[in-house]
Amino acid sequence: MNIDSFFFERTLELAARGRGRTSPNPMVGAVLVKDGRIIAEGCHRRHGDLHAEAAALEAAGSEAGGAELYCSLEPCSYRSPEKLQPPCTERIIAAGVRHVHIGQPDPNPKVSGRGVLALREVGIGVSLSEENEAFWRFNDAFxxxxxxxxxxxxxxxxxxxxxxxxxxxxxxxxxxxxxxxxxxxxxxxxxxxxxxxxxxxxxxxxxxxxxxxxxxxxxxxxxxxxxxxxxxxxxxxxxxxxxxxxxxxxxxxxxxxxxxxxxxxxxxxxxxxxxxxxxxxxxxxxxxxxxxxxxxxxxxxxxxxxxxxxxxxxxxxxxxxxxxxxxxxxxxxxxxxxxxxxxxxxxxxxxxxxxxxxxxxxxxxxxxxxxxxxxxxxxxxxxxxxxxxxx
Ligand SMILES: NC(=O)C1=CN([C@@H]2O[C@H](COP(=O)(O)OP(=O)(O)OC[C@H]3O[C@@H](n4cnc5c(N)ncnc54)[C@H](OP(=O)(O)O)[C@@H]3O)[C@@H](O)[C@H]2O)C=CC1
Ligand SMILES: Nc1c(N[C@@H]2O[C@H](COP(=O)(O)O)[C@@H](O)[C@H]2O)[nH]c(=O)[nH]c1=O
Ligand SMILES: [Zn+2]
CATH class of the missing domain: 3.40.430.10 (Dihydrofolate Reductase, subunit A)
Known part of the structure:
Protein backbone atom coordinates (compact mmCIF):
# COMPACT_ATOMS: atom_id res chain seq x y z
CA MET A 1 0.00 0.00 0.00
CA ASN A 2 1.45 3.41 -0.90
CA ILE A 3 1.41 6.22 1.62
CA ASP A 4 -1.49 8.09 -0.07
CA SER A 5 -3.69 4.97 0.05
CA PHE A 6 -2.84 4.58 3.74
CA PHE A 7 -4.03 8.11 4.58
CA PHE A 8 -7.08 7.82 2.30
CA GLU A 9 -8.08 4.56 3.97
CA ARG A 10 -7.88 6.34 7.31
CA THR A 11 -10.23 9.08 6.02
CA LEU A 12 -12.85 6.39 5.29
CA GLU A 13 -12.41 4.80 8.72
CA LEU A 14 -13.05 8.21 10.27
CA ALA A 15 -15.96 8.96 7.94
CA ALA A 16 -17.65 5.70 9.03
CA ARG A 17 -18.08 7.19 12.52
CA GLY A 18 -20.95 9.25 11.10
CA ARG A 19 -22.72 6.21 9.58
CA GLY A 20 -26.48 6.57 9.81
CA ARG A 21 -26.28 10.09 11.28
CA THR A 22 -25.20 12.45 8.50
CA SER A 23 -28.07 12.24 5.99
CA PRO A 24 -28.84 14.27 3.91
CA ASN A 25 -25.11 15.04 4.10
CA PRO A 26 -22.44 12.53 3.09
CA MET A 27 -20.11 10.79 5.54
CA VAL A 28 -16.70 12.47 5.37
CA GLY A 29 -13.33 11.94 7.06
CA ALA A 30 -10.12 14.01 6.97
CA VAL A 31 -6.54 13.73 8.23
CA LEU A 32 -3.80 16.36 8.42
CA VAL A 33 -0.31 15.10 7.70
CA LYS A 34 3.09 16.68 8.41
CA ASP A 35 6.46 15.05 7.79
CA GLY A 36 4.68 11.80 6.83
CA ARG A 37 2.83 11.62 10.17
CA ILE A 38 -0.86 12.19 11.01
CA ILE A 39 -1.07 15.25 13.26
CA ALA A 40 -4.86 15.58 13.46
CA GLU A 41 -8.03 13.77 12.40
CA GLY A 42 -11.65 14.77 11.92
CA CYS A 43 -14.99 13.45 10.73
CA HIS A 44 -18.51 14.71 10.09
CA ARG A 45 -20.24 13.17 13.12
CA ARG A 46 -23.83 14.07 12.40
CA HIS A 47 -25.92 16.35 10.21
CA GLY A 48 -25.39 19.95 11.29
CA ASP A 49 -22.06 19.32 13.06
CA LEU A 50 -18.62 20.52 11.97
CA HIS A 51 -17.45 19.19 8.63
CA ALA A 52 -14.57 16.68 8.72
CA GLU A 53 -11.97 19.12 7.33
CA ALA A 54 -12.95 21.78 9.88
CA ALA A 55 -12.83 19.24 12.73
CA ALA A 56 -9.30 18.16 11.72
CA LEU A 57 -8.16 21.79 11.38
CA GLU A 58 -9.61 22.62 14.78
CA ALA A 59 -7.82 19.65 16.34
CA ALA A 60 -4.52 20.71 14.78
CA GLY A 61 -4.73 24.40 15.75
CA SER A 62 -1.72 26.38 14.55
CA GLU A 63 0.07 23.12 13.57
CA ALA A 64 -2.14 22.99 10.45
CA GLY A 65 0.04 25.62 8.73
CA GLY A 66 2.14 23.93 6.02
CA ALA A 67 0.42 20.54 6.50
CA GLU A 68 -1.16 18.32 3.82
CA LEU A 69 -4.86 17.54 4.12
CA TYR A 70 -6.37 14.24 2.98
CA CYS A 71 -10.15 14.26 2.72
CA SER A 72 -12.48 11.55 1.49
CA LEU A 73 -14.63 14.10 -0.39
CA GLU A 74 -13.87 17.37 -2.16
CA PRO A 75 -14.14 20.23 0.39
CA CYS A 76 -17.32 22.30 0.16
CA SER A 77 -17.04 25.81 -1.23
CA TYR A 78 -20.45 27.51 -1.07
CA ARG A 79 -22.85 29.23 1.30
CA SER A 80 -26.64 28.96 1.16
CA PRO A 81 -29.49 29.61 3.59
CA GLU A 82 -30.05 25.89 4.26
CA LYS A 83 -26.32 25.14 4.64
CA LEU A 84 -25.39 24.80 8.31
CA GLN A 85 -21.60 25.13 8.13
CA PRO A 86 -19.35 27.69 6.40
CA PRO A 87 -17.32 26.60 3.33
CA CYS A 88 -14.42 24.32 4.27
CA THR A 89 -12.28 25.80 1.49
CA GLU A 90 -12.21 29.10 3.43
CA ARG A 91 -11.00 27.35 6.57
CA ILE A 92 -8.38 25.36 4.67
CA ILE A 93 -7.04 28.53 3.06
CA ALA A 94 -7.05 30.47 6.36
CA ALA A 95 -5.17 27.65 8.13
CA GLY A 96 -2.32 27.72 5.59
CA VAL A 97 -2.64 24.10 4.40
CA ARG A 98 -0.06 23.38 1.69
CA HIS A 99 -1.67 20.59 -0.35
CA VAL A 100 -5.11 18.91 -0.44
CA HIS A 101 -5.59 15.26 -1.50
CA ILE A 102 -9.18 14.44 -2.43
CA GLY A 103 -10.74 10.96 -2.47
CA GLN A 104 -13.74 11.80 -4.62
CA PRO A 105 -15.07 14.96 -6.29
CA ASP A 106 -18.30 16.20 -4.67
CA PRO A 107 -21.22 15.42 -7.03
CA ASN A 108 -23.32 18.12 -5.37
CA PRO A 109 -23.92 20.49 -8.34
CA LYS A 110 -23.15 23.40 -6.00
CA VAL A 111 -19.59 22.05 -5.57
CA SER A 112 -18.54 19.58 -8.34
CA GLY A 113 -15.06 21.03 -8.89
CA ARG A 114 -15.61 24.50 -7.41
CA GLY A 115 -13.90 23.39 -4.19
CA VAL A 116 -10.84 22.42 -6.21
CA LEU A 117 -10.88 25.70 -8.13
CA ALA A 118 -11.16 27.79 -4.96
CA LEU A 119 -8.09 26.09 -3.48
CA ARG A 120 -6.06 26.27 -6.69
CA GLU A 121 -6.87 29.96 -7.10
CA VAL A 122 -4.83 30.76 -4.00
CA GLY A 123 -1.96 28.45 -4.95
CA ILE A 124 -2.83 25.39 -2.84
CA GLY A 125 -1.84 22.15 -4.61
CA VAL A 126 -4.76 19.76 -5.18
CA SER A 127 -4.69 16.11 -6.27
CA LEU A 128 -7.45 13.57 -6.74
CA SER A 129 -7.25 9.87 -5.90
CA GLU A 130 -7.16 7.89 -9.13
CA GLU A 131 -8.64 4.75 -7.54
CA ASN A 132 -11.86 6.29 -6.33
CA GLU A 133 -14.43 3.43 -6.60
CA ALA A 134 -14.23 2.88 -2.84
CA PHE A 135 -15.24 6.51 -2.21
CA TRP A 136 -18.19 6.38 -4.64
CA ARG A 137 -19.46 3.19 -2.98
CA PHE A 138 -18.84 4.43 0.55
CA ASN A 139 -21.35 7.28 0.08
CA ASP A 140 -23.54 5.28 -2.30
CA ALA A 141 -26.81 6.93 -1.26
CA PHE A 142 -25.53 10.52 -1.27
N1 LIG B 1 -37.49 -13.00 4.31
C1 LIG B 1 -37.59 -11.74 3.97
O1 LIG B 1 -36.60 -11.02 3.85
C2 LIG B 1 -38.94 -11.17 3.73
C3 LIG B 1 -40.04 -11.97 3.61
N2 LIG B 1 -41.25 -11.44 3.34
C4 LIG B 1 -42.38 -12.34 3.10
O2 LIG B 1 -42.90 -12.09 1.79
C5 LIG B 1 -44.28 -12.39 1.78
C6 LIG B 1 -45.04 -11.24 1.13
O3 LIG B 1 -44.68 -11.12 -0.22
P1 LIG B 1 -45.77 -10.73 -1.31
O4 LIG B 1 -47.01 -11.49 -1.06
O5 LIG B 1 -45.14 -10.88 -2.65
O6 LIG B 1 -46.15 -9.24 -0.97
P2 LIG B 1 -45.41 -7.82 -1.07
O7 LIG B 1 -45.09 -7.40 0.29
O8 LIG B 1 -44.34 -7.84 -2.09
O9 LIG B 1 -46.61 -6.92 -1.57
C7 LIG B 1 -47.05 -7.02 -2.89
C8 LIG B 1 -48.22 -6.08 -3.09
O10 LIG B 1 -47.77 -4.73 -3.03
C9 LIG B 1 -48.62 -3.92 -3.80
N3 LIG B 1 -47.88 -3.13 -4.78
C10 LIG B 1 -48.12 -1.81 -5.07
N4 LIG B 1 -47.32 -1.40 -6.04
C11 LIG B 1 -46.55 -2.44 -6.38
C12 LIG B 1 -45.56 -2.61 -7.38
N5 LIG B 1 -45.17 -1.63 -8.19
N6 LIG B 1 -44.98 -3.82 -7.48
C13 LIG B 1 -45.33 -4.84 -6.68
N7 LIG B 1 -46.28 -4.74 -5.73
C14 LIG B 1 -46.89 -3.54 -5.58
C15 LIG B 1 -49.53 -4.88 -4.57
O11 LIG B 1 -50.77 -4.93 -3.90
P3 LIG B 1 -51.92 -3.89 -4.34
O12 LIG B 1 -52.14 -4.10 -5.81
O13 LIG B 1 -53.04 -4.21 -3.46
O14 LIG B 1 -51.31 -2.56 -4.08
C16 LIG B 1 -48.85 -6.21 -4.45
O15 LIG B 1 -49.73 -7.29 -4.52
C17 LIG B 1 -44.69 -12.64 3.22
O16 LIG B 1 -44.82 -14.04 3.41
C18 LIG B 1 -43.53 -12.10 4.03
O17 LIG B 1 -43.35 -12.81 5.23
C19 LIG B 1 -41.42 -10.09 3.22
C20 LIG B 1 -40.36 -9.24 3.34
C21 LIG B 1 -39.03 -9.73 3.59
N1 LIG C 1 -38.02 -12.81 7.84
C1 LIG C 1 -36.88 -12.07 7.89
C2 LIG C 1 -36.90 -10.70 7.61
N2 LIG C 1 -38.09 -10.11 7.25
C3 LIG C 1 -38.29 -8.68 7.16
O1 LIG C 1 -38.40 -8.09 8.44
C4 LIG C 1 -39.76 -7.64 8.66
C5 LIG C 1 -40.13 -7.76 10.11
O2 LIG C 1 -39.50 -6.67 10.72
P1 LIG C 1 -39.67 -6.39 12.27
O3 LIG C 1 -41.12 -6.40 12.56
O4 LIG C 1 -39.00 -5.08 12.50
O5 LIG C 1 -38.95 -7.53 12.93
C6 LIG C 1 -40.57 -8.50 7.72
O6 LIG C 1 -41.83 -7.99 7.45
C7 LIG C 1 -39.66 -8.45 6.53
O7 LIG C 1 -39.64 -7.17 5.93
N3 LIG C 1 -35.72 -10.01 7.68
C8 LIG C 1 -34.54 -10.60 8.04
O8 LIG C 1 -33.49 -9.91 8.10
N4 LIG C 1 -34.52 -11.92 8.32
C9 LIG C 1 -35.63 -12.69 8.28
O9 LIG C 1 -35.55 -13.90 8.55
ZN1 LIG D 1 -17.36 21.38 4.19
Missing amino acids: NTRMVLSRPFVHLKCAMSLDGRIAAAGGDSRWISDESARRVGHRFRSERDAIAVGIGTVLADDPELSTRLVEGHSPRPVVFDSSLKIPLESRLVRERGDELIVLAVPSEDVTENFFDVKHRLEQRGVRVLYAEPDSTGKADLSSALDLLYAQGIGSLLVEGGSGLLTSFLKHRLYDRLSAFVAPVLLGSGVEAVGDLGITRAGDGLAFEGVNWFRIGDQQLFDAYRSGWLEELRSNFTVQEAAYVHGTC
Missing part, protein backbone atom coordinates in the same frame (compact mmCIF):
# COMPACT_ATOMS: atom_id res chain seq x y z
CA ASN A 143 -23.77 10.05 -4.62
CA THR A 144 -26.79 8.45 -6.28
CA ARG A 145 -29.20 11.08 -5.00
CA MET A 146 -26.93 13.93 -6.11
CA VAL A 147 -26.27 12.57 -9.59
CA LEU A 148 -29.59 10.91 -10.49
CA SER A 149 -31.97 13.16 -8.48
CA ARG A 150 -33.90 10.20 -7.09
CA PRO A 151 -33.65 8.14 -3.91
CA PHE A 152 -30.92 5.48 -3.72
CA VAL A 153 -32.70 2.10 -3.84
CA HIS A 154 -31.21 -0.67 -1.68
CA LEU A 155 -32.99 -4.04 -1.93
CA LYS A 156 -32.67 -6.38 1.05
CA CYS A 157 -34.03 -9.86 1.74
CA ALA A 158 -33.34 -12.92 3.86
CA MET A 159 -33.68 -16.15 1.91
CA SER A 160 -33.31 -19.88 2.40
CA LEU A 161 -30.70 -21.86 0.50
CA ASP A 162 -33.39 -22.61 -2.08
CA GLY A 163 -34.29 -18.94 -2.59
CA ARG A 164 -37.45 -18.68 -0.46
CA ILE A 165 -38.22 -15.62 1.66
CA ALA A 166 -41.12 -17.30 3.49
CA ALA A 167 -42.48 -20.81 3.99
CA ALA A 168 -45.47 -22.01 1.98
CA GLY A 169 -47.90 -20.70 4.61
CA GLY A 170 -46.37 -17.19 4.38
CA ASP A 171 -44.45 -17.43 7.67
CA SER A 172 -40.94 -15.91 7.56
CA ARG A 173 -40.04 -15.44 11.23
CA TRP A 174 -37.20 -16.12 11.09
CA ILE A 175 -35.12 -17.23 8.15
CA SER A 176 -31.94 -15.44 9.14
CA ASP A 177 -30.74 -15.59 12.74
CA GLU A 178 -30.31 -12.65 15.12
CA SER A 179 -26.68 -11.93 14.16
CA ALA A 180 -27.69 -11.52 10.51
CA ARG A 181 -30.80 -9.57 11.41
CA ARG A 182 -28.62 -7.19 13.39
CA VAL A 183 -26.75 -6.42 10.16
CA GLY A 184 -30.14 -5.96 8.48
CA HIS A 185 -31.14 -3.49 11.18
CA ARG A 186 -27.87 -1.62 10.60
CA PHE A 187 -28.82 -1.28 6.92
CA ARG A 188 -32.20 0.05 8.06
CA SER A 189 -30.56 2.65 10.30
CA GLU A 190 -28.44 3.94 7.39
CA ARG A 191 -31.41 4.75 5.16
CA ASP A 192 -34.01 7.51 5.22
CA ALA A 193 -36.97 5.19 4.61
CA ILE A 194 -37.86 1.50 4.47
CA ALA A 195 -40.47 0.09 2.10
CA VAL A 196 -42.58 -3.05 2.05
CA GLY A 197 -45.55 -4.16 -0.06
CA ILE A 198 -49.01 -4.57 1.44
CA GLY A 199 -48.59 -8.38 1.19
CA THR A 200 -45.82 -8.16 3.79
CA VAL A 201 -47.87 -5.97 6.14
CA LEU A 202 -50.78 -8.43 5.97
CA ALA A 203 -48.52 -11.48 6.45
CA ASP A 204 -46.09 -10.15 9.09
CA ASP A 205 -47.54 -7.03 10.72
CA PRO A 206 -43.93 -5.75 10.83
CA GLU A 207 -42.43 -3.12 13.10
CA LEU A 208 -39.64 -2.14 10.66
CA SER A 209 -37.63 -0.78 13.58
CA THR A 210 -33.91 -0.80 14.37
CA ARG A 211 -34.33 -2.33 17.83
CA LEU A 212 -31.31 -4.64 17.46
CA VAL A 213 -28.84 -1.76 16.92
CA GLU A 214 -28.35 1.83 17.99
CA GLY A 215 -29.53 4.33 15.42
CA HIS A 216 -32.53 6.00 13.90
CA SER A 217 -35.52 4.07 12.59
CA PRO A 218 -36.19 5.06 8.98
CA ARG A 219 -39.63 6.25 7.88
CA PRO A 220 -41.85 3.30 6.99
CA VAL A 221 -43.42 3.26 3.51
CA VAL A 222 -46.09 0.78 2.37
CA PHE A 223 -47.00 0.17 -1.28
CA ASP A 224 -50.74 -0.38 -0.98
CA SER A 225 -52.76 0.59 -4.07
CA SER A 226 -56.26 0.10 -2.67
CA LEU A 227 -55.63 0.91 1.02
CA LYS A 228 -55.91 -2.58 2.47
CA ILE A 229 -53.62 -1.67 5.38
CA PRO A 230 -55.39 -2.53 8.66
CA LEU A 231 -55.93 0.43 10.99
CA GLU A 232 -54.89 -1.88 13.83
CA SER A 233 -51.56 -2.83 12.16
CA ARG A 234 -48.45 -1.98 14.17
CA LEU A 235 -47.23 0.48 11.55
CA VAL A 236 -50.46 2.50 11.80
CA ARG A 237 -50.75 2.20 15.57
CA GLU A 238 -47.11 2.75 16.52
CA ARG A 239 -45.59 4.70 13.62
CA GLY A 240 -48.68 6.44 12.19
CA ASP A 241 -47.23 9.94 12.28
CA GLU A 242 -44.19 8.84 10.22
CA LEU A 243 -45.89 6.33 7.94
CA ILE A 244 -46.28 6.95 4.20
CA VAL A 245 -48.77 4.83 2.26
CA LEU A 246 -48.49 4.88 -1.53
CA ALA A 247 -51.96 4.33 -2.93
CA VAL A 248 -53.11 4.09 -6.55
CA PRO A 249 -56.80 5.00 -6.66
CA SER A 250 -58.48 3.17 -9.54
CA GLU A 251 -61.27 4.66 -11.65
CA ASP A 252 -63.91 2.60 -9.83
CA VAL A 253 -62.64 3.58 -6.40
CA THR A 254 -65.26 3.03 -3.65
CA GLU A 255 -66.49 5.16 -0.75
CA ASN A 256 -64.61 2.77 1.51
CA PHE A 257 -61.27 3.88 -0.01
CA PHE A 258 -61.87 7.49 1.01
CA ASP A 259 -63.19 6.41 4.39
CA VAL A 260 -60.00 4.41 5.10
CA LYS A 261 -57.85 7.26 3.75
CA HIS A 262 -59.55 9.66 6.13
CA ARG A 263 -59.07 7.33 9.11
CA LEU A 264 -55.42 6.82 8.24
CA GLU A 265 -54.89 10.57 7.97
CA GLN A 266 -56.54 11.05 11.35
CA ARG A 267 -53.76 8.84 12.74
CA GLY A 268 -51.08 11.00 11.13
CA VAL A 269 -50.46 8.74 8.11
CA ARG A 270 -49.50 10.48 4.87
CA VAL A 271 -51.39 8.89 1.97
CA LEU A 272 -49.80 9.76 -1.38
CA TYR A 273 -51.15 8.91 -4.82
CA ALA A 274 -48.70 7.22 -7.19
CA GLU A 275 -49.31 6.92 -10.94
CA PRO A 276 -50.59 3.48 -12.02
CA ASP A 277 -48.32 1.15 -13.99
CA SER A 278 -49.71 -1.07 -16.77
CA THR A 279 -51.07 -3.50 -14.13
CA GLY A 280 -52.69 -0.82 -11.94
CA LYS A 281 -50.02 -1.04 -9.23
CA ALA A 282 -47.78 1.88 -8.24
CA ASP A 283 -45.50 2.97 -11.06
CA LEU A 284 -42.15 2.77 -9.33
CA SER A 285 -40.56 5.72 -11.03
CA SER A 286 -43.44 8.00 -10.01
CA ALA A 287 -43.40 6.48 -6.52
CA LEU A 288 -39.70 7.31 -6.16
CA ASP A 289 -40.38 10.88 -7.30
CA LEU A 290 -43.08 11.22 -4.63
CA LEU A 291 -40.74 9.92 -1.93
CA TYR A 292 -37.92 12.17 -3.12
CA ALA A 293 -40.26 15.16 -2.82
CA GLN A 294 -40.84 14.11 0.82
CA GLY A 295 -37.08 14.48 1.46
CA ILE A 296 -36.35 10.76 1.21
CA GLY A 297 -32.91 10.32 -0.34
CA SER A 298 -32.47 6.61 0.30
CA LEU A 299 -34.88 3.70 0.46
CA LEU A 300 -34.33 0.19 1.82
CA VAL A 301 -36.80 -2.14 0.09
CA GLU A 302 -37.33 -5.20 2.29
CA GLY A 303 -39.89 -7.03 0.22
CA GLY A 304 -41.87 -9.05 -0.13
CA SER A 305 -41.51 -11.00 -3.28
CA GLY A 306 -43.91 -8.90 -5.37
CA LEU A 307 -42.26 -5.57 -4.56
CA LEU A 308 -38.67 -6.85 -4.88
CA THR A 309 -39.50 -8.39 -8.25
CA SER A 310 -41.00 -5.11 -9.52
CA PHE A 311 -37.93 -3.08 -8.57
CA LEU A 312 -35.66 -5.67 -10.24
CA LYS A 313 -37.84 -5.95 -13.35
CA HIS A 314 -37.82 -2.18 -13.87
CA ARG A 315 -34.05 -1.98 -13.17
CA LEU A 316 -34.87 0.59 -10.48
CA TYR A 317 -32.38 -0.56 -7.89
CA ASP A 318 -28.80 0.32 -7.04
CA ARG A 319 -27.73 -2.28 -4.49
CA LEU A 320 -28.85 -5.72 -3.35
CA SER A 321 -28.09 -7.30 0.04
CA ALA A 322 -29.33 -10.89 0.28
CA PHE A 323 -28.84 -12.88 3.47
CA VAL A 324 -28.67 -16.61 2.70
CA ALA A 325 -29.47 -18.98 5.56
CA PRO A 326 -28.52 -22.69 5.74
CA VAL A 327 -32.09 -23.98 5.56
CA LEU A 328 -34.30 -25.45 2.84
CA LEU A 329 -37.99 -24.51 2.68
CA GLY A 330 -39.08 -26.30 -0.49
CA SER A 331 -42.16 -24.69 -1.99
CA GLY A 332 -42.70 -21.30 -0.37
CA VAL A 333 -42.60 -17.60 -1.27
CA GLU A 334 -39.91 -17.09 -3.91
CA ALA A 335 -37.48 -14.21 -3.29
CA VAL A 336 -37.72 -13.10 -6.92
CA GLY A 337 -40.52 -13.88 -9.36
CA ASP A 338 -40.61 -13.67 -13.14
CA LEU A 339 -38.25 -11.08 -14.61
CA GLY A 340 -39.05 -11.85 -18.25
CA ILE A 341 -35.56 -13.33 -18.69
CA THR A 342 -35.37 -16.34 -21.01
CA ARG A 343 -31.61 -16.69 -21.62
CA ALA A 344 -28.99 -17.24 -18.92
CA GLY A 345 -26.76 -14.60 -20.47
CA ASP A 346 -29.47 -11.97 -19.97
CA GLY A 347 -29.60 -12.44 -16.18
CA LEU A 348 -29.25 -9.37 -13.97
CA ALA A 349 -25.56 -8.94 -13.20
CA PHE A 350 -23.73 -7.22 -10.34
CA GLU A 351 -20.52 -5.32 -9.69
CA GLY A 352 -18.56 -4.61 -6.51
CA VAL A 353 -19.63 -8.05 -5.29
CA ASN A 354 -18.88 -9.01 -1.69
CA TRP A 355 -19.77 -12.21 0.19
CA PHE A 356 -19.59 -11.92 3.96
CA ARG A 357 -19.80 -14.78 6.43
CA ILE A 358 -22.11 -14.13 9.41
CA GLY A 359 -21.97 -17.21 11.62
CA ASP A 360 -23.47 -20.03 9.52
CA GLN A 361 -24.99 -17.57 7.07
CA GLN A 362 -23.73 -15.66 4.04
CA LEU A 363 -24.49 -12.10 3.04
CA PHE A 364 -24.36 -11.30 -0.67
CA ASP A 365 -23.84 -7.56 -1.08
CA ALA A 366 -23.37 -5.90 -4.46
CA TYR A 367 -24.32 -3.08 -6.81
CA ARG A 368 -26.32 -3.28 -10.03
CA SER A 369 -23.95 -3.87 -12.91
CA GLY A 370 -23.35 -0.45 -14.52
CA TRP A 371 -24.28 1.54 -11.39
CA LEU A 372 -20.91 3.24 -10.99
CA GLU A 373 -20.60 3.97 -14.70
CA GLU A 374 -24.10 5.50 -14.69
CA LEU A 375 -23.11 7.84 -11.87
CA ARG A 376 -19.81 8.78 -13.43
CA SER A 377 -21.29 9.43 -16.86
CA ASN A 378 -24.10 11.59 -15.47
CA PHE A 379 -21.83 13.57 -13.20
CA THR A 380 -20.82 16.97 -14.51
CA VAL A 381 -17.83 18.66 -13.02
CA GLN A 382 -16.38 22.13 -13.54
CA GLU A 383 -14.09 21.39 -16.50
CA ALA A 384 -11.41 23.76 -15.34
CA ALA A 385 -11.02 21.77 -12.12
CA TYR A 386 -9.55 18.83 -14.05
CA VAL A 387 -6.06 19.19 -15.41
CA HIS A 388 -4.18 16.23 -16.93
CA GLY A 389 -6.61 13.69 -15.48
CA THR A 390 -6.22 14.88 -11.91
CA CYS A 391 -7.96 17.75 -10.29
